[in-house]
Ligand SMILES: Nc1ncnc2c1ncn2[C@@H]1O[C@H](COP(=O)(O)OP(=O)(O)O)[C@@H](O)[C@H]1O
């Protein structure tokens with residue numbers, strides 16, 4: 001899949017929350033967005049997901065204009081700042097309910113992902129009693145459990161303990177190997193440096209630098225030569 005933005009600008013009030021964004025994103029890559037609080041990281045993710053419409057410019061998903069040819073990208077998984085689930089249900093029941101909408105995810109898949117991220121699907125703890133980290137994990141699972149081809153994760157490492165950070169890194173690498181298109185934000189440089197093939201630095205709604213991670217490229221060359 002390919003996502004391309006052309007001169008995407010979003011004005012809210014008098015502020016350019018996104019200012020002339022031109023990016024091209026392809027499957028099999030992890031893209032990182034970094035920048036200070038309020039710089040526009042979340043807005044950039046909303047742009048890719050079709051959750052905000054441009055004041056100027058456009059987003060194309062495999063050539064189709066978002067908001068014109070299609071309303072939302074097909075097969076999109078998204079975790080935004082605060083994942084919202086039903087408080088009176090367990091995490092497992094929440095995911096089962098979401099899975100019923102599209103009916104592509106089996107109970108075993110949900111159990112697999114919960115086990116992987118260290119959530120006990122048999123535990124009867126209600127979502128409202130979940131810790132921040134547990135909520136975060138549930139949000140990550142709903143974004144990936146339906147084999148979504150585009151995965152958008154806003155600060156996915158927030159509130160995760162060290163072990164879970166390691167697990168999530170592995171999960172994201174596996175998803176990249178499966179040719180998913182992943183866009184994530186983080187304010188932890190290490191997460192970005194370790195994982196991302198491309199990094200965008202955003203400031204006041206503008207992309208002020210684009211960095212390609214050579215490490216992954218070298219890995220590819222080594223693998224090819226071996
Ligand atoms: N719902 C909204 N209405 C108006 N302005 C908003 C809204 N959400 C965010 N903003 C503004 O857009 C800018 C970028 O915000 P955001 O993308 O959330 O930043 P980041 O995720 O980098 O911390 C900020 O100036 C913020 O105040």
Ligand SMILES: [Mg+2]
Nearest residue numbers: 041042043154
């Ligand atoms: Mg944000």
